[in-house]
Amino acid sequence: MLLSELYNPGLPQLVLFDLDGTLLDSVPDLALAIDRMLAALDLPMAGQSRVRHWVGNGAQMLVKRALAHATGVEESDLFDQAFTLFLHHYGLCCAEQSKLYPGVEALLTFLRDNQVSMGLVTNKPIGFTERLLDEYDLRRFFSIVLGGDSLAEKKPHPMPLLCAMDRLGVAPVQTLMVGDSRSDIKAAQQAGCKVAAVTYGYNHGVPVSAYQPDIIIDDLAELFS
Numbered sequence: 679m680l681l682s683e684l685y686n687p688g689l690p691q692l693v694l695f696d697l698d699g700t701l702l703d704s705v706p707d708l709a710l711a712i713d714r715m716l717a718a719l720d721l722p723m724a725g726q727s728r729v730r731h732w733v734g735n736g737a738q739m740l741v742k743r744a745l746a747h748a749t750g751v752e753e754s755d756l757f758d759q760a761f762t763l764f765l766h767h768y769g770l771c772c773a774e775q776s777k778l779y780p781g782v783e784a785l786l787t788f789l790r791d792n793q794v795s796m797g798l799v800t801n802k803p804i805g806f807t808e809r810l811l812d813e814y815d816l817r818r819f820f821s822i823v824l825g826g827d828s829l830a831e832k833k834p835h836p837m838p839l840l841c842a843m844d845r846l847g848v849a850p851v852q853t854l855m856v857g858d859s860r861s862d863i864k865a866a867q868q869a870g871c872k873v874a875a876v877t878y879g880y881n882h883g884v885p886v887s888a889y890q891p892d893i894i895i896d897d898l899a900e901l902f903s
């Protein structure tokens with residue numbers, strides 16, 4: 679299905695974007711920070727291929743999954759210490775090796791030029807989110823930016839999507855969510871908006887098709903082809 683078939687007259691009024699795994703390939707720096715955290719705790723390092731499967735439910739869950747893997751214990755006593763270490767190390771390296779995916783700037787520019795509003799709805803803590811948007815010069819495109827700790831609930835809860843639509847005065851039927859994981863797809867489905875899923879991001883090792891998004895794309899450029 680083409681995006682233009684989902685909206686009348688061809689484009690949504692609002693597009694809400696996920697960040698990690700959709701606009702920004704952030705795993706290299708997340709893995710660096712997780713491995714530095716694990717090394718500081720004398721635990722075995724995890725590496726990018728594992729960290730890739732742990733991203734998508736916020737920083738606390740990422741640290742919990744890394745600790746569970748390294749210690750073999752579900753609820754480790756080390757959590758508070760580990761989380762502080764992770765925040766410190768990620769703060770030092772969050773924009774070292776991360777890269778925007780191909781087509782990001784072209785897509786955001788196209789939408790802006792066509793008067794489509796844009797919002798960013800991520801589970802990443804808002805502090806890192808704002809910093810990364812500045813580092814990669816994306817802040818100027820978004821009318822609203824919500825992080826995983828901006829509201830009482832994060833994706834897959836629909837609250838952040840509903841809040842963004844409400845603040846911008848756009849109805850769910852005129853909104854498109856673009857994301858890479860089951861959290862994005864489920865949040866959009868519950869919020870009543872269409873959802874496009876990218877195949878190149880982080881979805882815990884499961885194909886995005888398992889969650890039945892409205893559109894599946896391998897490349898952001900496909901949204902308007």
Ligand SMILES: O=C(O)COP(=O)(O)O
Binds near residue numbers: 697800859
């Ligand atoms: O911090 C995370 O878990 C990633 O967040 P995002 O995929 O919602 O941008």
Ligand SMILES: [Mg+2]
Binds near residue numbers: 696697698699734857
């Ligand atoms: Mg994501």
